[in-house]
Amino acid sequence: MSPILSLHDVSKSFGALTVTDGVTFDVPEGQALGIIGPNGAGKSTLFNLITGGLSPDAGRIEYDGRDVTRVPPMQRCLSGIGRSFQIPQPFDRLTVFENLLVAATHGRGLPERAVEADCAEVLERTELIHVANRPAGGLTLLQRKRLELARAMATRPKLLLLDEIAGGLTEGECVALVDTIRRVHAEGVTIVWIEHVLHALNSVVERLLVLDFGRVIGIGEPAEIMASKEVREIYLGIEV
Amino acid sequence: MAAHYTVTTRTTASQIAAAAALVLLAVAVAVPFIASRSLIQDLFFILTMLTLAQFWNLLAGYGGLVSVGQQAFVGFGAYMLFGGAILWGVNPVAGLLLAGVAALVLAIPTAFFAFRLQGAYFAIGTWVVAEVVRLSVAQWKAVGGGTGTSLPRDARDAMWGAGWIEGAFDVRASEARDILTYWLALALAVATIGGIYWFLRTKRGLALAALRDNVGAARSVGVDSERMKWVVFLVAAFGTGIAGGLIFLQNGRISPDSAFSVIDWTAFVIFIVVIGGIGTIEGPILGVLVFFALQTLLADYGAWYLMVLGALGIAVMLFAPGGLWGLLSGRTGVQLFPIQRRLNRHD
Numbered sequence: 001m002s003p004i005l006s007l008h009d010v011s012k013s014f015g016a017l018t019v020t021d022g023v024t025f026d027v028p029e030g031q032a033l034g035i036i037g038p039n040g041a042g043k044s045t046l047f048n049l050i051t052g053g054l055s056p057d058a059g060r061i062e063y064d065g066r067d068v069t070r071v072p073p074m075q076r077c078l079s080g081i082g083r084s085f086q087i088p089q090p091f092d093r094l095t096v097f098e099n100l101l102v103a104a105t106h107g108r109g110l111p112e113r114a115v116e117a118d119c120a121e122v123l124e125r126t127e128l129i130h131v132a133n134r135p136a137g138g139l140t141l142l143q144r145k146r147l148e149l150a151r152a153m154a155t156r157p158k159l160l161l162l163d164e165i166a167g168g169l170t171e172g173e174c175v176a177l178v179d180t181i182r183r184v185h186a187e188g189v190t191i192v193w194i195e196h197v198l199h200a201l202n203s204v205v206e207r208l209l210v211l212d213f214g215r216v217i218g219i220g221e222p223a224e225i226m227a228s229k230e231v232r233e234i235y236l237g238i239e240v
Numbered sequence: 241m242a243a244h245y246t247v248t249t250r251t252t253a254s255q256i257a258a259a260a261a262l263v264l265l266a267v268a269v270a271v272p273f274i275a276s277r278s279l280i281q282d283l284f285f286i287l288t289m290l291t292l293a294q295f296w297n298l299l300a301g302y303g304g305l306v307s308v309g310q311q312a313f314v315g316f317g318a319y320m321l322f323g324g325a326i327l328w329g330v331n332p333v334a335g336l337l338l339a340g341v342a343a344l345v346l347a348i349p350t351a352f353f354a355f356r357l358q359g360a361y362f363a364i365g366t367w368v369v370a371e372v373v374r375l376s377v378a379q380w381k382a383v384g385g386g387t388g389t390s391l392p393r394d395a396r397d398a399m400w401g402a403g404w405i406e407g408a409f410d411v412r413a414s415e416a417r418d419i420l421t422y423w424l425a426l427a428l429a430v431a432t433i434g435g436i437y438w439f440l441r442t443k444r445g446l447a448l449a450a451l452r453d454n455v456g457a458a459r460s461v462g463v464d465s466e467r468m469k470w471v472v473f474l475v476a477a478f479g480t481g482i483a484g485g486l487i488f489l490q491n492g493r494i495s496p497d498s499a500f501s502v503i504d505w506t507a508f509v510i511f512i513v514v515i516g517g518i519g520t521i522e523g524p525i526l527g528v529l530v531f532f533a534l535q536t537l538l539a540d541y542g543a544w545y546l547m548v549l550g551a552l553g554i555a556v557m558l559f560a561p562g563g564l565w566g567l568l569s570g571r572t573g574v575q576l577f578p579i580q581r582r583l584n585r586h587d
Contacts, residue, residue, distance in 0.1 A: 073459050074462050078462050082461075083460055091449065092453050093453050094446075102446050105447075109462075132583040133580075155462060
């Protein structure tokens, strides 16, 4: 299948610190790719480069066959890139339903009437329908994480970027959330997912990419990557 | 069977409020038939401050644009009304539109400059612009330079509708002008609140509320934050300019110091919005009533008056950041101008 997202030799530095260093990879349409790496490896920066929050110093980012390297975030969202934030960023004073309405109307360029039913459906699928009319500021952590997912889905993304969405959840909560993500993926949404909770990640993704000091040090089948000597040493801190 | 959903915004309280607002509006229109001149002047003050507060709330409470330079638009609008009447014989009532448009035009270069600044720098930047405009206007000899000027007698007499009011109410010309400006202030305040309420119920209004809560997240779901800032800034300038024109039309006299007063047209306005409840339509309405009550109570205490206002403002910011309306609606859940979209399930 043709790639929906490809990065070619993308680099980004903050002063003397190189956070993304010649990163190249493809994500075929419909696939789920997991990104792992120690803290400070440049995972979130990579997401910001893909969503357009940051501009790379060098390299090219292609999405859906187009060069989007310099395209502003808003247009990327309109063309189908959705994201969740590592620390949930709800619109606190809006209700859960309104959080989705903003995303659906502006992320797809449609009037409210046209997306109301769709938002309700996303709330059902993400198990938030019973808190639809509550202000988002009062949600529990699991609900906030679900809202991150739901709001990104309300833009009807072709490519969904998840940033440590399972972090901080209890085991039971994590299982429930992963279940929802698996269903979203089964519907054909391409997913790129940064996660430290490896068993959650590996139960969904088909491929794993390892990032260390801004460089890609491995990409392949999860089992193969987890078994490789390099990854065990660098990422898991295990002497082999 | 799958559930289906409908979306509503009305609440019982809002329907009662809407009915009460209509009654109140009818009473407000009829006030000149029964009230004394000083009451009409007080109401004029309340209505114009309310209009300024609604626009500042739109800017800061929703748009996140904390401007302390709104006196630039009050003053510039008012001066264009006077200039138009003195130099080109523009009818002062029509001059109100001129005041709004002039403020809007001034807002364009101001925005280009100020939007490059963030947070406190934006606030200071807008203040600097206001000072520059004040100093420039003070060089304008045709409208009295640094000492100011009065609205010429023929311009005052020509005000549309004033002659009719004079005959119909059997009052002196000056009183007829007070009644006319009162009605104009009422129309402006109603149009402002109605317009803002309408806007907040559109999808762009929803995006503005999202921007208020979280700029980064709003951008990530496709909200055009730059365009929104421009729209809010220009609309606020237009409305503030008309209000400024109206305030000095009623006053009949203008000077750079009074027209560009940061205390009168920005500090008091911020106080009204903060104490009433920022980021809500109800807040400034409650705030202006509290402000007027305090001003009346403390009128004889000179500088103490400002100190009490300041202390009260700080106390509210610390202990009730949502303002008095925030406390009230937080406890009771009442919304007089509901914008919340509620999802209702029907099985």
